Each structure stands twice: as structure tokens, then as C-alpha cells.
Amino acid sequence: MIQASLGRYSITGLYQGFVGLTNYAALLAQEALPTVVVNTVVWVALVVAVTILVSLALAEFVNLPFPGRRLVRWALIVPWAASLIMTSKLFVWIYDYYFGILNRLLTAVGVVSQPIDWLGDDRTVMSAMIAVGIFVSLPFTTYVLLAGLQSIPAEVYEAAKVDGASGWRTYRAVTLPLLRPALLVAAVLNMIYVFNSFPIIWTLNDRNPGFAHDTLITYMYKIAFKSALRDVGLAAALGVVNVLAIFAAVLAYLRIARWREEQA
Amino acid sequence: MTTGLGRRAVLSAAGVVLAMALLSPYLVMFFTAVKPSAELRVTPPQLLPTVWRFQNFLDVLGDPAFQAWLRVSLIVAGVSTALAVGAAIPAAYYTARHRFRGRSVFLFLVLVTQMFSPTALVVGLYREFFAAGLVNTYSALILTNAAFNLAFAVWILRASFAAIPRETEEAAAVDGCGRVGTLVRIVLPLSRPGIVTAVIFAFIAAWNEYIVALTLMTSADKRPLTVGITSYVTAYVQHWDLLFAASVIAIVPVVVLFALIEPHLVSGLTAGGVK
Numbered sequence: 001m002i003q004a005s006l007g008r009y010s011i012t013g014l015y016q017g018f019v020g021l022t023n024y025a026a027l028l029a030q031e032a033l034p035t036v037v038v039n040t041v042v043w044v045a046l047v048v049a050v051t052i053l054v055s056l057a058l059a060e061f062v063n064l065p066f067p068g069r070r071l072v073r074w075a076l077i078v079p080w081a082a083s084l085i086m087t088s089k090l091f092v093w094i095y096d097y098y099f100g101i102l103n104r105l106l107t108a109v110g111v112v113s114q115p116i117d118w119l120g121d122d123r124t125v126m127s128a129m130i131a132v133g134i135f136v137s138l139p140f141t142t143y144v145l146l147a148g149l150q151s152i153p154a155e156v157y158e159a160a161k162v163d164g165a166s167g168w169r170t171y172r173a174v175t176l177p178l179l180r181p182a183l184l185v186a187a188v189l190n191m192i193y194v195f196n197s198f199p200i201i202w203t204l205n206d207r208n209p210g211f212a213h214d215t216l217i218t219y220m221y222k223i224a225f226k227s228a229l230r231d232v233g234l235a236a237a238l239g240v241v242n243v244l245a246i247f248a249a250v251l252a253y254l255r256i257a258r259w260r261e262e263q264a
Numbered sequence: 265m266t267t268g269l270g271r272r273a274v275l276s277a278a279g280v281v282l283a284m285a286l287l288s289p290y291l292v293m294f295f296t297a298v299k300p301s302a303e304l305r306v307t308p309p310q311l312l313p314t315v316w317r318f319q320n321f322l323d324v325l326g327d328p329a330f331q332a333w334l335r336v337s338l339i340v341a342g343v344s345t346a347l348a349v350g351a352a353i354p355a356a357y358y359t360a361r362h363r364f365r366g367r368s369v370f371l372f373l374v375l376v377t378q379m380f381s382p383t384a385l386v387v388g389l390y391r392e393f394f395a396a397g398l399v400n401t402y403s404a405l406i407l408t409n410a411a412f413n414l415a416f417a418v419w420i421l422r423a424s425f426a427a428i429p430r431e432t433e434e435a436a437a438v439d440g441c442g443r444v445g446t447l448v449r450i451v452l453p454l455s456r457p458g459i460v461t462a463v464i465f466a467f468i469a470a471w472n473e474y475i476v477a478l479t480l481m482t483s484a485d486k487r488p489l490t491v492g493i494t495s496y497v498t499a500y501v502q503h504w505d506l507l508f509a510a511s512v513i514a515i516v517p518v519v520v521l522f523a524l525i526e527p528h529l530v531s532g533l534t535a536g537g538v539k
Contacts, residue, residue: 091418
């Protein structure tokens, strides 16, 4: 990939020789780049943050004993078990302006008076995609956190109780610190997967021209195969930049989360 | 305790609401799958079909092509999961229990392998397997999936091994257990939640893998489900009803696997191993 990023390719994909860093310079000159970068940051930050918060609550919930808990756990696995491409296609179906069930539901309840063109309107398409992104990330995150919760020995809670700690206090002082390894795994892997996520944006943003709602990953694909550019070298350059970007983001996150100290 | 009973009822009710919320998109999928083709696009849209056509499911299940895809998916996902988790257990145990130079670097490198989007790697993989003469074989797909999922398995298992108190292992050593014995008899049973999570993750990831399978498996009868079912909707034929029916069926094996191993999500530590 790095080799390809330093070469020049014809529109039909023929290798035309080494061009050094030209592709990287051309990449920086792309007009759509700032929008795409902002989209990517918003997409990753919102999906990961909301997913983690909701999953923390969900993991606690499915950790409580109550009749039917197994069924809830089974239901929770379904959005993860379904293929991402099919879930994305399904949401295109649900969000559809004319035939979608979502507009039908909202107008019937009276939340909106007019059907909304969820995936066609610039104001809603990003939120619609983020909602789907969160929805499909929840099961994985919840199960990682649940596994973390399960590893916390019961004695610790008993000790907290003996010490007279309140529920919230116990949660903050006992659960969260002991959950840190699991939280770290969940956050880091989510960052990577959400950043690299292709099918959701590709499928839901399919109808919209241009790059207004693309992330770096779908942008890379469009440069290589779909846009007027059809430039494998440029796309490879972006591919290299993408890996470096997520590398830097994860490294920064680990630094903030003080991973090394926790190791000791 | 009456209050306990009331609380449990509230929790169950909340559980039902939550389950419905999580399942609602897939109920739409199911209802679409049992609609006759003519009912797919009507205005105003109807959630429920007027005619229930369960025949769609039978059509899909009776399709020899579908049966072949299902078999490929089961083999590939099953074997690659076993490989990934099997290889991850020693790696995760070693990194959880031993401090060695470059341990953080090792763990981070494992993570870096996850950062490459498969879309970007697929050309290189194809060349590699082509050179090895493995294109269009199960082994190619199994190896790729196992490798993709190894990183996650190492990380999640390491986190759960690290949570086991050292004292438990020391007690086992005092009782005359060797290194491997301790791992097999003490550590693994105690970290069942982590193992179950790793198994589910690896299985689902392999089950839903698309881009590598699309590229590596060139003959139609060796394709897994994800690739295969897209042939229900192409430029020439558009069986959305069959595609959705096949997608619903494709979810079932994962949920069954999960239902089978879910009881092990209950921690081995709640009973109290350290006194």
C-alpha cells in the first residue's frame, strides 16, 4: 500500500512509475478533505462516546438478576449477529422517504407532521448514520463491559457494603476503577472499528452526490473506484494517512488513559 | 421479600422494552421477509404483511446454493474461531502474568494489526494466497479470519486473566499444580466470561466477514453466506423478500451458539476463590 501511494496510476489502474510524495501533496489539495476530516472526527467521537455510556448502563442492567434476563441477553446479541451490510440495507428501508416505516410511525404518533427525508436531507443524514452506528456498536461494547463486570470479585462489593458505601459511591469508587481494563479494550477497539466502518456510511449515504457526508474510509474508496478521480495512488496515500491517523488517535487515548501505569 | 419481587417485576418489564427496542429493526426485516414481492413497496407503508408468505423461508432453505453457503459459513467461522481463541490463550496468559521487556509494545503491535481496514488489505492478501496456491480454498479464508480476530481475543483474554488474583494461582501451585495445570484447571474456568466473549466475537466477525470472502472465494459454491445471499438482489433479479428471509435465517446460528454458551457468562469468581 505504501508502495502504491508513491506511484502513479492511470485511470484504468496501470502503474506508470514512481512519483515520490506527489500523491500526498495532491491529497492535501483535495477540496473535500476538510469536510471529510470533520465528518470522521464527529462520527468516531459521537458513536464511541454514546456507545460507551449507553453500554455501561446496559451492561449493569443485564448483570442484574431478574426473570427473563437470558432473553434480553439473546436480544442484545442480534444487532451484532446480523451482518452489517444487511443491517445497513435494512435501515435504508426503514428510513425511506416514501416506503419507510419510520416516517409512517412518527406521523402516526404525531411527532412530525411531514415525512422527513432522513437520508436525503443534509441536516439529518449524519445523525441518521450515527444512530445506526451506535445501534450496531452497542452489543459488542456491552458484552466486553459485562465480561469485565463479571470478573470483579463479589468480595469487593461485600467489603464496600461493610464500609457503608452508597450504591453510586460503590459504583464510582469500586466498579469503575476495576472495570478499567475492560473499558479500555472497549473504547480502543470501538475507536478502531468505528473509524474503519465502511458499510453503514456507504449504504446509507449512497444516494447523496459528492463527499459532504463521507468519512476518510468511504472517501478513500470513492477516490479509488467511484469518483471522477479514479486514482489508486491517491487512494493508497489516503490509506496510509488513515492508518497513521487511527494509530495516533489510539496512542493519544492510551496516553490519556495512562495505560502503562495501569500495567504495573 | 415483597419489595424484591416488585423490583424484579419492574426489571423484567424494562427488559422486555429494551429487548423490543433492540429487535425492532429486525422485526421489520422479518415482516418484510414474509411479504409477497408485490407488497414490498406500497404507500402508505404497512408494517405487517396482509398476506403472510412463510414460503419465502422455505424457498431459501430449500435452495441448494443457500445450503452450500450456509455450510461454508459454519465451517469457516467454526474453525477460525477455534484457531483464534486457541492461539490467543497462551499469548494472553503469558502477557497477563509475566512482565517482560517490550510487553506494552507487543500488546500495542497486536492492536495495530486491527487498524488496517480489511478493504485496504485485501489486495495484498489475495497476492499472498495466490502465491501459496490457496485462493479459493477454505484454509485461506479460515486463516485470514483467525488472524483478523486474534488481536481481539488476546486483548480480552488478557484483561480477564489479569483480573484473577495471583493468590488463587499460588494456592494451586502449593497444591501441586504445574504451570499448564494451573492454566487449564484454575485460570480458564475462572475466566469463562472472557473466553465466551472472545468466542462470540471471533465467531460473529468470521460469520459476517464479507470483503475477503468476496475476493478470495472465486467459485460460487465455495462462498459463505454473506457473499452468497447478495446474489438474490442483482441488476437482473431482485428478490428482496428472499434476501431478507436469508438474512433472518443467517442470524439464527449465531443466536443459537450464543444461547448455548451464554450460561458461562456467569462469573466463576462470584463464589469466592480467595479467603
